Amino acid sequence: MDQNKTQPSKRVILLLALVLLALLLVLLLLVFLFPESIPETLETYFLSVPTTPPTPAPTRIDLYTYYNFRETQQIPVYDHREDRLIIMDFESYIIGVVGVEMPVAYETEALRAQAVAARTYAFRKILRGGCATYEGAACCTNSKCCQAFISDSRMQERWGDAAGMNYNRIADAVMSTAGEVLVYNGAIADAMFHACSGGHTEDSENVYANALPYLRGVESLYEDPMRTQTVEVSFEEAVEKIRASYPEAHVTDENIRSSIELSEFFDTGRVKTVRLGDIKIVGKKLRNVFDLQSAMFTMETTDTGLIFHVKGYGHGVGLSQNGANGYAKHGYTYEQILKHYYTGVEIAKDLNGMATVIENAAPEVTPSHG
Numbered sequence: 001m002d003q004n005k006t007q008p009s010k011r012v013i014l015l016l017a018l019v020l021l022a023l024l025l026v027l028l029l030l031v032f033l034f035p036e037s038i039p040e041t042l043e044t045y046f047l048s049v050p051t052t053p054p055t056p057a058p059t060r061i062d063l064y065t066y067y068n069f070r071e072t073q074q075i076p077v078y079d080h081r082e083d084r085l086i087i088m089d090f091e092s093y094i095i096g097v098v099g100v101e102m103p104v105a106y107e108t109e110a111l112r113a114q115a116v117a118a119r120t121y122a123f124r125k126i127l128r129g130g131c132a133t134y135e136g137a138a139c140c141t142n143s144k145c146c147q148a149f150i151s152d153s154r155m156q157e158r159w160g161d162a163a164g165m166n167y168n169r170i171a172d173a174v175m176s177t178a179g180e181v182l183v184y185n186g187a188i189a190d191a192m193f194h195a196c197s198g199g200h201t202e203d204s205e206n207v208y209a210n211a212l213p214y215l216r217g218v219e220s221l222y223e224d225p226m227r228t229q230t231v232e233v234s235f236e237e238a239v240e241k242i243r244a245s246y247p248e249a250h251v252t253d254e255n256i257r258s259s260i261e262l263s264e265f266f267d268t269g270r271v272k273t274v275r276l277g278d279i280k281i282v283g284k285k286l287r288n289v290f291d292l293q294s295a296m297f298t299m300e301t302t303d304t305g306l307i308f309h310v311k312g313y314g315h316g317v318g319l320s321q322n323g324a325n326g327y328a329k330h331g332y333t334y335e336q337i338l339k340h341y342y343t344g345v346e347i348a349k350d351l352n353g354m355a356t357v358i359e360n361a362a363p364e365v366t367p368s369h370g
């Protein structure tokens with residue numbers, strides 16, 4: 001008889017459980033049927049395991065205070081190869097950055113300009129909560145995220161007998177500019193740099209979100225030798241690559257010949273917009289589709305495919321490393337080189353004073369080159 005009394009409540013629970021299960025199934029079905037309708041954040045959690053923590057984290061620690069930079073002059077760096085956080089002497093870290101971000105054979109003044117740019121980039125990260133991927137690190141060693149870095153032992157492997165000489169050359173450039181960073185209106189600048197401008201650097205808002213007064217496109221006279229690239233793609237390959245990134249463009253083997261049109265260019269020669277089948281994309285996205293070294297390119301259509309003629313290497317914002325080397329060869333000092341590529345900046349040495357300056361708005365960009 002007891003059983004009869006409890007039966008209805010059991011039924012209710014069972015019913016509720018079934019209803020919940022059904023709802024869950026419907027939700028899952030919806031997620032898999034219409035993945036594109038799910039907001040990106042939700043999709044990240046439901047459909048895939050994020051490889052990196054959701055960034056930027058809502059509250060990032062103040063690295064300047066946490067690591068007591070004022071006293072220690074140390075920087076927390078995440079070594080992505082060894083998967084560990086290393087606390088390093090700030091200037092030693094800059095030596096390791098310059099050692100891999102710029103060819104060691106470049107002119108001394110170019111290496112010095114690079115040292116100041118790399119230091120500015122790193123110190124800015126210390127002040128702004130650090131690397132976007134690894135919380136607790138000011139910078140990581142992944143060039144796709146922060147700046148590349150080479151350790152002493154890897155310098156040894158890479159350069160063998162020349163390692164000591166090369167190290168001294170880089171260390172001289174770094175130590176002769178020790179503590180120097182770029183500021184604009186008293187606030188630390190976002191010292192972006194890239195390998196080669198193709199002859200003209202680009203306004204920041206044409207590549208990233210924000211227009212910054214010191215990241216204006218300027219002429220880069222001495223890009224010598226100019227870095228160029230020719231990329232040939234068959235029509236079949238082109239269709240495949242476009243479909244992989246932009247299926248909504250509806251590009252097919254039949255219509256590919258008339259599917260790509262470089263519609264607009266910036267004054268610098270970089271591609272601004274592209275008509276791609278049924279859609280319109282920005283030039284730098286087509287750059288990604290075909291792995292072009294820069295967005296400064298023209299396109300040629302042949303009987304069998306496409307040929308891209310590319311000038312420059314990287315995003316084109318801020319200092320051009322190749323151009324810096326050219327200016328150094330023409331007698332420019334590192335200070336003149338920096339002031340050429342970063343409009344209206346000053347070189348400042350007071351890192352600790354800088355930590356108290358309220359910053360101007362800055363573009364949310366992570367790559368230092370590319």
Ligand SMILES: [Zn+2]
Pocket residue numbers: 131132133134139140141142145146147
């Ligand atoms: Zn990073």
